[in-house]
Amino acid sequence: MRPSWSIWFGVTVLVSLYAWAGSVASRPEMISLTLEPGYSTQVRLFRFAEDQLRMRLIFQDDHSRRRPELGSSGTRSDSDWRTTGLLKFEDPGSAIRIVASMPDAAPVNYEALPNSAHWEFKVERNLTAGRSISPGVWQWPPTSKGLKLQPGTNIVTIEVLTVEQPLVGEDVELSVNPALGFYNLMPNVGWLWPSLLWPVFAIILAVWAIALRRRKQAHMP
Secondary structure: HHHHHHHHHHHHHHHHHHHHHHHHHHOOOEEEOOOOOOOEEEEEHHHHHHEEEOOEEEEEEEOOOOOOOOOOOEEOOOOHHHOOOEEEEEEOOOOOOEEEOOOOOOOOEEEOOOOOOOEEEEEEEEEEOOOEOOOOOOEOOOOOOOOOOOOOOEEEEEEEEEEEOOOOOOOOOOOOOOOOOOOOHHHHHHHHHHHHHHHHHHHHHHHHHHHHHHHHHHHOO
């Protein structure tokens, strides 16, 4: 193998490993969860660096009926958390409390905020590690950042503590936010952000390979 092709091959291997690491860091984990007090499940999370557990609940919505139990993102007129330190929602929806825990770490309670996003046939409710002061009122920003995840593999137990009607017994998806994303990322994995542009790298490597092949053909007798 000529030196030029050896360099191309080495760069390709390094870029592939870099893109793989980025895909691992940017992949959300999805697990099924039944909103029943006492229901528990486990999720295995890998992290390259220290992170906080950030989650959201995803509900099915067929648009055929209104679901006030999921709440609304509209805040009250007297809610300016920058001055009051309180985030107040007009319609918080049915309360949901979940606890996340790991061996050798203190458990952390999470509460569901009202409807955070709505698309196609799904409704999203973010989970916050902040504790509500009263129905629909949270101290903001939260005093707790959430359960701390360590570098390597983390086995996290998720348990449903309380659920208000009419959500009791509903099957939902729990999505664990990744450490890396286009618009949101943990600072200690910022070095992986360019890996999200892997199609650009792939095009560059392909053009490079074509140029090497053409040069080889040009020098053939």
